[in-house]
Amino acid sequence: MNQKFKQPNMKKYFVTLFLSILIAACGGNDTKQSSGTENKDSTSVTEKPVTSNDVTTNPDYQKGLTLISKSDCLTCHKPTEKLIGPSYKDVTNKFEGRDTAVNYLVHKIKTGGKGVWGEAMMTGHPLLSEDDIRQMIKYIFLLKS
Numbered sequence: 001m002n003q004k005f006k007q008p009n010m011k012k013y014f015v016t017l018f019l020s021i022l023i024a025a026c027g028g029n030d031t032k033q034s035s036g037t038e039n040k041d042s043t044s045v046t047e048k049p050v051t052s053n054d055v056t057t058n059p060d061y062q063k064g065l066t067l068i069s070k071s072d073c074l075t076c077h078k079p080t081e082k083l084i085g086p087s088y089k090d091v092t093n094k095f096e097g098r099d100t101a102v103n104y105l106v107h108k109i110k111t112g113g114k115g116v117w118g119e120a121m122m123t124g125h126p127l128l129s130e131d132d133i134r135q136m137i138k139y140i141f142l143l144k145s
Contacts, residue, residue, distance in 0.1 A: 055142050055143075058142060060135065060139060060142060061142050063139070064140070067139075071125070080143075089143050102134060102137055105133075106130055106133045106134060108122070109122075109136070109137075110130070
């Protein structure tokens, strides 16, 4: 029995590899959507200014960092350096102090988009709760210069 071995279709391998990378970059998000049963006032205590100069002791910093670490944000963003998307410091410098900044960023993170920082597309994150996104934004704004 003489069988010829077919050369594998490289296109299928590349597509499979690409999809695997895409799923790994976008997946693994353990953050659950808010059920609406939590006490909304529980975060109001952490909104007070911290008197310590060490921002890493701020509960908003710690909670936001934990949420960002569990998401795929660090695939495209770094705290101080531009990667695919802007650094968190650049976002802070651009939006801090604007009355509508937090609501705008919540919407942008949830729906995604492009054109604000260039042509790179930011994937939307519709499964993140607005409370979690707001906590992430608090963390980002704590990274100001």
